Amino acid sequence: MSRPPLSVQPLSPRDARRRRLVLAALGLPALAGLAGCGGGHDDRPADPLLRFVNGTRDVTLASFYVDDLFATSLNLGGIGSIYGELSRATHTVSVRQGGNELERVQLAFFGDSATTILAYGSTAPGGDVRFWVVAEDSARPAPGQVRLRAFHAAVHRPQPLAVHVGAAGAPLGTPTFTLDAYETRSGFVEVPAGTYRVRVTPAGAPDDLLLDYPAALLPADTVWHLAVVPRAAGSDRVNIAAIRERGDGQTWTA
Template sequence: MKSAFSRFALVGLVAVLAACDSDSNAPAATASIRVVHGSPDAPAVDVFVDGQPVLTNVAYQAASPYLEVKAGTRNVQVRAAGGGATVIDADLVKQDGDVHTVIATNVLASIEPLVLTDDNSAPAAGNFKLRLVHGAPNVGLVDIYITAPGAAIDALTPDLTNIPFKGVSSYIEAPAGQYRVRITPAGTKTVAIDTGTLDLVAGQIRTGIAVESTGGGAPLSALLLADKN
């Protein structure tokens, strides 16, 4: 599982970052948003919040850090990089303290936002939390196995079954240690994604997203987003 990393510039953040009112000492209500480019055949994109550019030239499979914005109704637009057409135009209602991940997903002709509500509250002592997302638009239902690194899945029952495209698991909380995630077409043992050994540390919160290759289709892979720690 490869880690999603920034491959873009952050611009114009002053215009949208939450700040204190000039006539009040009380801090403004704020929320957080993270953006992931998950549309396999879409070009690089620019992201705007309330009409202001906040991310530029976001490549496929890239993820932004969390951006702090004012609470309230925020308009998020995704446009083809360099002044191209708007492909996503969505309003998000953000309450104070809300944390969301917005994935630009599906193929370009049907691109759409998948909005996840992130729970970055700490897991129990000694545990981690992991959430999994089916983000591969050309792939049908899948099963997911979460095992020890050396375990064979032939005789195992999947931990998650029949997950559709855009399906999102609940947070899985488990003791820190080494794990391996494998994803198969539903009802089969044919592995489409194998993360290899994952070292999941106490206190970590991670989101894993199944994605296709650039342009769409196989080989599939997984992005691992660091939600916390």
Template structure:
């Protein structure tokens, strides 16, 4: 089986070559898929019943895939099978980016569809979005601080965020940051990103994942949106 990277590279290359010919005005949008279900197996991702991603592991993210605009049927199957754990119709808009996260434990897995805003941040700034995709955590507070900030003396950046909650994009000056996530109303750190070095112009999405009840530690993954 070809690797995920190879498969994606061939798909994007083929679409790019098509765009250079007579079909350059074909309307396309972009789709990214992220596997955040802590006890789901490797999965395949099908777009309109064509397998585009194979054997995607937990915490993995695809690059953006260029797709024809319109409503696309997205299926997430247990790898190598026709058994769909997610079957959803997702609108793909011309010139816009969409992220679909597979969220929740396997028994209740579902798609979380995000509309991405990858327009450039203000000069000298970065854009940071935060997503709660950790079914093993309840409502949480999120702190976005300089790396050495003492949590006990700073207020949370976002409060009482539920599972599947998504923040607006935060526009902050480029520099070093640290994202810490606590159970809502406490200062007990459940997830610590460590130092994130963010350069001017970058857009990033930090996703809280994990569920200790199925032996997957609470942690964060950071997606490069541009």
């Protein structure tokens, strides 16, 4: 079952509607006995949460599987799923294009955890599709602040990229993040909560706008992972899959 982008269908914490969606979307036998548990009625850990993002260059429709059972399919460009619940155990997670498996990993999922798996890369000759696994357990920012980090997943623009998070009318100035190469990830920075203009350029080429997103709302006391991903197979520009820990995600494009 295909799911809408994170920006359209944000996480709704531990409600009955999400449980029904999860049971339909993940279809895991282990989930069948979980529909009535959790939710804070006892001292047991909450079931793990898992969601997916398609940040590939050319996997037009990426199909994700958990323990070889279909979970969801997602269009490229940084489109993501809603969260699903699964059992507290080690699970095999994979992504396929048609009948061709592109990546497979085994991950342990613990109670009270949330994880986002971003598929990135390319199926072109010499390319590779990989997973970036985001464990959503970062330290909280200072009151009124937002924690951000960035990841270079734009396989078609492997040169250094600059990510600017600033006021709408401000000149670019010093980049918030400089990602030195493909698959580079930054450390965290903190900024005051607010609405920001987010721009991506090649490092040292501020006039070459690869992304200009005018209205990124970053609420206080949140943590975000900004994955710079390809827009589409025929475009030189980029999108950002903006992954908010334990919350909604968004695809920033312009």
